Amino acid sequence: SSIDRATAHTMSDFPTDQTRAFGKLILFGEHFVVYKVPALVGAVSAYTDCKLEYLDEPGLEVIDNRPAVPLYKEKKKDEGEEAINLTLAHLGVDPKARGVRLTFGGDLCCASGIGASAAQVVSLARAVNFADSRSLSEDEINAAGYEGEKGYHGTPSGIDNTAATFGGLLRFQRTDGAPIFEKKSFPSAIRIVYASTGITASTTKVVGDVRSKKEADEAWFADIMGKYTTLVEEAEQIVEAGNLIKLGKLMNQNHSLLQELTVSCKELDDLVDAARAAGAVGAKMSGTGRGGLMIALTPTEDIQNTVATALEKLAPQVWKTTFA
DSSP states (O other): OHHHHHHHSOGGGOOGGGSOEEEEEEEEOTTGGGGTOOEEEEEEEEEEEEEEEEESSOSEEEEEOOOBOTTHHHHTHHHHHHHHHHHHHHTTOOTTTSEEEEEEEESOOBOTTTTHHHHHHHHHHHHHHHHTTOOOOHHHHHHHHHHHHHHHHSSOOSHHHHHHHHOSEEEEEOOSSSOEEEEEOOSSOEEEEEEEOSOOOOHHHHHHHHHHHHHHOHHHHHHHHHHHHHHHHHHHHHHHHTOHHHHHHHHHHHHHHHHHTTOOOHHHHHHHHHHHHTTOSEEEEESSOSSSEEEEEOOSHHHHHHHHHHHHTTOSEEEEEEEO
8 A cells, every 4th residue: 555655665765866856057048048049058966855754644844954045945935835735736645635744955055046946846756756656757757847846937948847857958949839858968077166146136027128128129139149049059069079168168158148138247247257267168147147146167176176266255155066
């Protein structure tokens, strides 16, 4: 019976390594992706994991041990509860009928732009899969993550949950119908440093601002978009070839285009400049912009450490990881 099966999985042998879900950073294409051109997204090796225990009393208990930037969990509390409930409901788990305790952990630090919400719900789907001895496919795990993401994002793009589930490199493109995802891989682990400005901007507002500027001057926007489209086609080939020096140059160019779109800001530009000065082969903002995160490409351990040290003088949070 399901009760016997669940009691067999005590906490001590719950394999959280089987529930891992990855964070992500946008390598190329934030903002442009809204207008149905491709973006390239890299899953990072930092992950969220989840333990699930069934309880004798009904109800849902959530223990959140994930590292996070200040106030992240407080700000996201309601959305996070909604996301967990949506994921459980999608998978047919009802804590009102049978109590559930969830313990979230891992080494992915929750911050705006890293895909933390998706990593949380995908790890939850994996934990349900294990606790109930189901044999959900990766696509079914991903679908559960997409449902959960609605708690955080209303209508998610699907990028974050797909990166969280599958890892690796994703080419993503919106269409009039369902988005197109192409799963690719990095030829080898790529060292990066990413840093937070400590500022959280509203994605909805920033995307709306870009749309207004586009509508006010379509020719200006078309010019920038043309440059980006050429750039991302080249980037796709270069990532797969593993040419990090060229890749870094294209990241720098993508940052310039985002500056033209007015979605960067002084804090991001200062971090990008500092990373390049410290030896990064490329650096750019990543995600919403006007705050949020930036990313630096650092081919060796030495460069990675030097760049991280330089950014720590300016940024409230700095992380070292790999695209893998």
